[in-house]
Amino acid sequence: MKTDTEQTLAQKLIRQVNGRVTPIRLGVLELLLNTQTALSHQELEQAAAQTGLVADRVSLYRALDWLVEQGIAHRISSHDRAWRYKAQAELTSPHAHFQCKHCSQVFCLEDLQPALLFKLPPGYQLDEIELKLQGTCPACASLNAI
Amino acid sequence: MKTDTEQTLAQKLIRQVNGRVTPIRLGVLELLLNTQTALSHQELEQAAAQTGLVADRVSLYRALDWLVEQGIAHRISSHDRAWRYKAQAELTSPHAHFQCKHCSQVFCLEDLQPALLFKLPPGYQLDEIELKLQGTCPACASLNAI
DNA sequence: CTAAAGCTGCAATTAAGTTGCATTTTATTT
DNA sequence: AAATAAAATGCAACTTAATTGCAGCTTTAG
Known part of the structure; x- marks a missing residue:
């Protein structure tokens, strides 16, 4: 369920930090923007499959890492030893x-x-x-x- | 470097929660009490080796889990994906x-x-x-x- | 002293995340 | 529009922390 505005937002955020706009980054970021809770890598993989996004596990890891490095997404350590990721419209602020x-x-x-x-x-x-x-x-x- | 008082403290803490006093639990707890920083499992394993404590990796994990369950030690999630453990004289209070x-x-x-x-x-x-x-x-x- | 409860060791397994490298894309420059 | 350099991707193999099942051994209550 992705709308035009969301797609544009993801693109805008990636361009804002002079990053290359690739299908994987776009797809991952849209999911992180649209989902209410923070997603683990595994949850992201499943969600990606449903939206028809084809990507290797490793590429998802790398896209997530990159988004966090750029401050577009943020990463929360979970009590089940897996990182969880979330993004919002504005670049991440502490919360x-x-x-x-x-x-x-x-x-x-x-x-x-x-x-x-x-x-x-x-x-x-x-x-x-x-x-x-x-x-x-x-x-x-x-x-x-x- | 373990003193009599410390040994007694570890025993006391374990008895306080009706736990069995075993060499591994004693050794682990003494280390967690004596070390200033919180220890990862790996650091604990090394420290244990130096004090002459012989124990399987798994037993160390189980001793740590047990101490945390009992509220004798507490566990902090580290940014390197490994838990770290610490104990203090009194049963753990939030900090x-x-x-x-x-x-x-x-x-x-x-x-x-x-x-x-x-x-x-x-x-x-x-x-x-x-x-x-x-x-x-x-x-x-x-x-x-x- | 002796059971029964419950620790411990060992071996195998799980799960998250990482690394190296060859190949493909992106975006820039001509 | 084609060429190109830089960067992203896929694949396979690997690392590391932690878990599980089970047989055998300790602790402790009685």
Whole structure:
């Protein structure tokens, strides 16, 4: 289910960083843009197959890596030892994530801006903050409630 | 370098949760208690060899898993896809971590209690908060400064 | 001291991700 | 529009962390 606007958005994002526009990058990025949750490599592979995108596993890995390097997508470490990837319309800005312990889905919490007011011990240089909340997502919560 | 007090501490912690006191669990726990940074399985294996602890890889994995299950140790996901483990005198309480991008070491920031005042979207049930800071540790910072 | 519960070792397996290299595409230059 | 250099892709093989099943051995409660 891809619309013209989305296709254009993916292209725009790739061109924005002077990247080559290839079918695999486009297809991967569109999936990362259209899916609500962050996708693992495996989930991406399945989703790609459904949209008719033909690509080797390795090429998907490389497309994902590239998108992350360029700041177009971001990568979240999952408790099941697999990275998960997500992209949004604007180039990635820092935000927190929520991972469900039941279904392993990762949700981006764009609005969550915790007051991270703290002091690191002397000597530590801070680059990046990773805030991951864990618990039960709405879908799994309602399943268990039955 | 293990002292009597430490040995007793490890035993005490294991007994506290009604666990069997075995040489492997003792050895692993002592290492996790004595080391300043969080140890990966591999680092643990090397450290174990040096202390003369004989154990199969799998047994180390199982001892680590068990310690985490019991809340005696805790597990931090590392950017190199390997878990890292740490234990402290008291049963684990939540705290933040710092991982160095250069040496991959993970440091526990016991004192770091950020004001995590935020609201989750409706329907999400929160169990656990994982806050990982990334950057450069003091040791690597001073190496690069030379 | 002796079972039963539950650890441990060993071998085999899984799963995510990586690497090297030959081939094909992209996008630029003529 | 054709040529070309740079970069992306496919394929096969490999690496590494972690898991599983099962037989045999320890721990500990009684």
